Amino acid sequence: xxxxxxxxxxxxxxxxxxxxxxxxxxxxxxxxxxxxxxxxxxxxxxxxxxxxxxxxxxxxxxxxxxxxxxxxxxxxxxxxxxxxxxxxxxxxxxxxxxxxxxxxxxxxxxxxxxxxxxxxxxxxxxxxxxxxxxxxxxxxxxxxxxxxxxxxxxxxxxxxxxxxxxxxxxxxxxxxxxx
Numbered sequence: 001x002x003x004x005x006x007x008x009x010x011x012x013x014x015x016x017x018x019x020x021x022x023x024x025x026x027x028x029x030x031x032x033x034x035x036x037x038x039x040x041x042x043x044x045x046x047x048x049x050x051x052x053x054x055x056x057x058x059x060x061x062x063x064x065x066x067x068x069x070x071x072x073x074x075x076x077x078x079x080x081x082x083x084x085x086x087x088x089x090x091x092x093x094x095x096x097x098x099x100x101x102x103x104x105x106x107x108x109x110x111x112x113x114x115x116x117x118x119x120x121x122x123x124x125x126x127x128x129x130x131x132x133x134x135x136x137x138x139x140x141x142x143x144x145x146x147x148x149x150x151x152x153x154x155x156x157x158x159x160x161x162x163x164x165x166x167x168x169x170x171x172x173x174x175x176x177x178x179x
Contacts, residue, residue, distance in 0.1 A: 015162035017049050019056040028052060049163045057154040059083060062090040095146050100138040105131050108138060 017024045029049050036047035067089050069082035080088070100108075109116060109127050116125045155165050 017053065017162035018160070019053050020060060020159050022056055022060070024049065024052045024056060046163065050165060053160055053163060053165065054151055054155075055083070055087070057151065057158055058087045058090055060158075061094075061154055062086045065090075065093075067093065091147065091150075095143070095150050097139070097142045097146050100135050100142075102131070104138060105134045108134050 017026075017029065029045065029052060032048035032052055033041075033044045036044045036051065038044040038047060067086050069085040070089065071080040071082060071085040072088075073079050106127060109130065113124060116127075116130050117123065118125055
């Protein structure tokens with residue numbers, strides 16, 4: 001992150017943040033700051049702006065491929081926002097991850113046996129008792145990695161102004177995401 005960003009934020013005149021020409025309003029970033037605790041206000045502001053940039057990139061991609069909102073409701077009757085429904089559907093359609101098989105789970109168990117010891121007595125917990133938990137962990141880990149890579153590809157193909165996005169250069173592609 002360059003000194004220029006810090007200087008502008010400290011001077012209370014942040015650059016205009018935009019994604020492919022779509023401006024993210026400062027008041028929207030200010031509202032998002034509460035969800036990004038940080039030791040310094042400038043860090044919270046930057047984290048909030050980055051989060052909104054990623055959200056905008058995902059929404060733009062969803063619009064590009066024609067995804068419509070189909071909000072879901074939870075057990076308490078709370079309805080998902082249209083934007084959240086669109087992003088959820090985009091992720092479901094665009095990001096495929098493999099299911100961890102028994103061999104993969106067993107390999108993880110064997111390589112991390114110390115994590116699977118009972119607290120009373122320190123004896124190993126049987127693989128059968130923890131296999132579902134291991135599968136859930138591996139599934140979530142692979143999914144998080146796949147989503148991060150997908151977002152990095154979107155960032156690398158986009159024109160983002162006013163905010164530095166780390167890691168984009170590592171995924172820079174010569175052409176945008178294929179449609």
